[in-house]
Amino acid sequence: MSDRPVIIVTGCSSGIGAYCARALKAEGWRVFATVRKVEDLAALEADGIESLILDYTDEATITAAVTEIAGRTGGRIDALFNNGAYGQVGAVEDLPTAALRLQLETNVLGWHELTRQVIPYMRKRCAGRIVQCSSILGIVPFRYRGAYTASKFALEGLSLTLRMELAGSGIEVSLIEPGPIESRFTANALVKLHENIDLENSPHAADYARQLARLGGKGAINRHKLGPDAVHAVLRHALTAKKPKPHYPVTVPAKQGILLKRLLPSALFYRLMGRVD
Ligand SMILES: NC(=O)c1ccc[n+]([C@@H]2O[C@H](COP(=O)([O-])OP(=O)(O)OC[C@H]3O[C@@H](n4cnc5c(N)ncnc54)[C@H](OP(=O)(O)O)[C@@H]3O)[C@@H](O)[C@H]2O)c1
Secondary structure (H helix, E strand, O other): OOOOOEEEEOOOOOHHHHHHHHHHHHOOOEEEEEEOOHHHHHHHHHOOOEEEEOOOOOHHHHHHHHHHHHHHHOOOOOEEEEOOOOOOOEOHHHOOHHHHHHHHHHHHHHHHHHHHHHHHHHHHHOOEEEEEEOOHHHOOOOOOEHHHHHHHHHHHHHHHHHHHHOOOOOEEEEEEEEOOEOOOHHHHHHHHHHHHOOOOOOOOHHHHHHHHHOOOOOOOOHHHOEOOHHHHHHHHHHHHOOOOOOEEEEOHHHHHHHHHHHHOOHHHHHHHHOOOO
16 A cells, blocks of 8 residues: 555646646655546546546546545545536526536535545544635636636635634645636636527627637736646645645735735725626
8 A cells, every 4th residue: 555645636637637636646646636538537547647537517426436546545535636617607697597507516516525525534534635726706706707706606615614614623624716827717618608608699798709809818817827837836735734724816816806805895896896807
């Protein structure tokens, strides 16, 4: 049996998960990286990373993955990095309830189920780290991101409550709140936008067209985009520091958003936020 600390990282087919799984392995962790699709297993296995299928919307895959990992490690799970998610774009009034439901199933309820299944292994060892990849949109709302904002606000609420409830158990809970990070996130969000939002017949049609036209451009926020290594840097702190923080904002826009929310009168803050896109 290996004595390397064991971490589960979800959503490792691309972006932050793909980067962090490899970086953590290089730092000496025994990484169990999960993906949704069978075809995404090979790239991780090729880099010597143990990989499994896990889809947050399918509880059976969560149970199967946790059982398999615990079987391979003799019940040792030191850390969990909940990361796999997507963004459902679209104005709140245009959002089919089914699309909102799937957003919450994926970004909140699936994370909750995996976390619940992992905690007993951590409790047995009186130690563990749970790190949630939230978003600045878990603290500051954003126009046309209502579903995603709701999912990350819910995640913040659940995770901070869990942090307080686990105080003294040896298990620490932290949230990472990135701003714009290089990944497939925007491309994946575009697919969901076209899948679920009736763009032409919306009262927001002109806004959608304008936003789609300048997508990928260097808007005020995207100018500050960082690589996934920026998330890994704070993840490492959350996993190894003696006193991991509750919040780890990443990127300049994320830090500015939090500061402005704290300092400005709320009516002014939301008026200003309403102009950002
Ligand atoms: N990129 C940013 O600007 C940014 C900013 C703030 C927060 N975040 C957060 O960072 C995390 C990682 O996103 P990313 O930027 O690396 O985007 P990404 O490149 O799109 O990666 C997202 C990962 O989540 C997986 N995923 C999607 N639905 C899933 C499900 N039902 N079950 C399990 N996994 C699922 C995707 O798998 P498939 O390939 O199969 O779809 C993919 O592996 C997310 O929690 C996101 O909310 C990102």
